[in-house]
Amino acid sequence: MERLVMKRLCMLCDRKLRISLSTRVPSRVETRRIASTTSEVKFDFKRGLYKYLLLEVEKRLNFTTVVFPSTGGGSSGNLLENGSWTGLLGDVITGKADMGFAVGGNWLRFQYVDTNSGIMEYMFLSFATGKQPAEYTWMAIFLPFSFLVWCICVISFIGAFTIILTLKQTTTRSSSDDSKIKTYLKKMDAMEFVVLAFFEKSVKIQGNFSVQNFVGFWSLVGLVMSTLYKGKIVGILAFPNYPAAPRNFDELAASDYSWGLQFYGGPAYDLFRLSSNPTLKYLTSKMEIEPNATRCYERARNSKFSCITYGAMADYSIKKNFSNKFGKSDVSVASSREFITSVTPAVKKRSYLIRIFDWMISKTVDSGLIDRWVLMDYELMRQEKLIASLNGNVFDELQHDQDLSILRLKNLKGSFVILCVGGSWSCILFLLENIRKSFTIYAGKEDGINLRCWERGKHFTKMHLQRTVIRLRKTKSQVMKNSFISKEVLYI
Known part of the structure; x- marks a missing residue:
């Protein structure tokens, strides 16, 4: 920071700035109440990205902060029917706060507040799903090959059988050499060879040179295919198969999962409510509202439920509440990225603070400090969990974790x-x-x-x-x- 900001910069001259915090996003900030000699309730930073950012900016721009959770439980803000705003935006518009950290930008909010062009980060909508229980099914014998490969194998069997019969017809003989019964038995011998070649079993088959030549190549094909199959089937039959979870919103809509949104109100809620996208409209028609983050991820962990939320918030909650001592978790975030929105501080229209913080935040983002502070915050959280475990509190264990050192009957079901x-x-x-x-x-x-x-x-x-x-x-x-x-x- 010393290289980014001039040492003698004195832009705000020890002014106190009232800053409203969106504490409903615990992945970025948490506050705590502090003792006060007056009846006024005071708050201080506990942890989070905004803590590192604002404390550094205080030193460089020469001001102090008075922080507090935004009105209405720490939300970023919703527009009511009477035209007023709640949450962080309401605090900024009514003058209760000089600045709000931070809001997701959209067209509706831009009409009431100014946001920095220096964007701190981007957030995106995704969903979290739990690791489903292991499946031990006899259908595992078909899993080493895809459906297309199995179809090609069947076609190859039929083709090889036809080729052998055709090549045997080239042998010169009288039409009365064999009876109908013996002709049928020779066809059975050909079919037996075609199939047993894939099991690496020798079968004696008579014929001319053309037949013997084709038999050698077909035996090589059977050897290769059987080796590949046996290499896959051993692990599949002995160890569990975990069903694949949806990877994007299209797969989620087509799956047998249920889903719920973690927010009631805000840009994410408006996206689903007002979107013309067929997939999002279908998801909205069957979507639940689950504002309790812990309960939302718990449902995703224990059932076929998908918790729709912002990716950064999901990563934080999973690391804090649903990971074991190795950092592994039953809950994972899908790779889908929808509704990418910028996250910036909000100030009143035409406020002088917009230019000062715009320049400061731009330099911080360009230097990579934002990403560094996020990693530092997660590392401190991990250390706190480690200390708690040493004091007797245990980590959250994986529900579907199992000891694979001993094979049980269900492992050999197939x-x-x-x-x-x-x-x-x-x-x-x-x-x-x-x-x-x-x-x-x-x-x-x-x-x-x-x-x-x-x-x-x-x-x-x-x-x-x-x-x-x-x-x-x-x-x-x-x-x-x-x-x-x-x-x-x-x-x-």
Whole structure:
């Protein structure tokens, strides 16, 4: 600050400035009552960004501050039906305060007060959601791949099956080589290979060179896909799956969450009430009002409820009330950024203070001190929580935190479902295999009736060849020729 402000600057000449504070924004300022010798109630800074800012500005501009919460419970201000303002804006307009720290700027407020062009920070609307309980579902077996990948796998199965059958048709053979039953069984063999290749199981399949070539490439595809699947499924089945929370207002409107606004009145309330955006209009139609910040975040933590608030206020409340000793919390702020508004001090119209504080705040923001003071405030808050924990007060523990060192039955729910499904499927395959064997025996008998002499014994697993020479009686003619007539008979 010494480099930003001239040391001998004496603009306000030890004047007392009455400053109204918006204490309903505890992320930026908190006050406390102090003892007074008079009946007048006096306040002082307890913590917050505005404390660091105003104390530094006091030194540089040579003035003192008289701070107090704004009328009406520390609100920034709402316009009543009779045309008067409440809160911080009401204090500035009526002359109760020389300056108000701080207000979100909008067109309606600009008509009644002047705000600095030196903006302290920007605030945005977002919403906080809680971490939902873990889900252990048998549907986890489908989670390693997306829906598109599963569709591609099914199409690949059908395509590979068709290619194998097409390639086998290129083998030159007579139309009467195989019966209908054996043709069906060969198709089943092809389908069995296509599927079991993804389970890395060997299947004997006969065919020409083209079929064998395609089989090698398809086995490689099955190896890659099965390796990827097994690498994912182990962690998914053994550890919990947490449902994804909405990330923006469009997803919030389409989800099964309920939602509530933390403010009744003010720019955020007017945004939802007067907006022509279809999403915001839908949210307004089903929106609750939950002005109690602690209760709003507590509901978000324990149920499918979304607390709509300013991002900075949500960060502060979560760090203070809903974090454990490691700084982790069940409540998180969505990445959505809506209705970005500037936060500046407010003064009366044509007040001389506007130029002085405009210059001072601009230099402070440009130097990065605003962000630095916010981090300092959060660090002091963390240290206070640490001291309180050492004195016996414990940190807020995560509701859905669990010890993953010991696996329980619910962790293996998907595995047991797969076991039941696999056992049932094995029984079905066992029955089909017996039916298939009976068809094979019948097909062998059918083909054995009208086999050609060079095909006999082709369809049987064991072949026995016996050569017997039957010697006939010698006839007179045979004696003369001194020869024997022999005949070979094949028995199978």
